[in-house]
Amino acid sequence: MRKLLMVVLAVALFLAINYFFSDKVRFTETRTVNMLIGTTQLQVEVAANLAEQVRGLSGRKRLCEQCGMLFVYAKPQLMNFWMEGMRFPLDLIFIREGKVVDFARNVPAPQSGEQPARVESSVEADSVLEVNAGFIDRNRIKLGDPAKLD
DSSP: OHHHHHHHHHHHHHHHHHHHHHHHHTTSSOEEEEEEETTEEEEEEEEOSHHHHHHTTTTOSOOOTTEEEEEEEEEEEEEEEEOTTOSSOEEEEEEETTEEEEEEEEEOOOOTTOOOOEEEEEEEEEEEEEEETTHHHHTTOOTTOBEEEO
16 A cells, blocks of 8 residues: 555656646747837847746856847836856846836856855836846946837
8 A cells, every 4th residue: 555655646746747847848938029228129038927037048158149038027026136047147127117227237147156146126127138248338228218129
């Protein structure tokens, strides 16, 4: 009886793990859209669900110059991001109701054995745009700039 229970539990665990990971696979293709931030046009991947937001840009080797990832949330909130698994530095642009409300410049990728940097917005936002470090300065992004999806 005990062996049967162990087999049933092992099968249930296997099915649960399989379901969890197959669910993640369904979200590997994020939607890509055009975005205007300030006067700069770029292509962004939209991370609109939890699986996409948790994965973010982690593990990628690079991001094209005019590309980014937009994290979209249902309601405005203080944002808290960390650089776990990142391989390159980022600028983070916090957006609320289609306008830039805060940003963090040149957030470093963690070095080996180092704790990942954490970034918290100073105001509530409903979305966050991650772009290559230096994007904010190169494109003269400032507070109040429009941030609109095409």
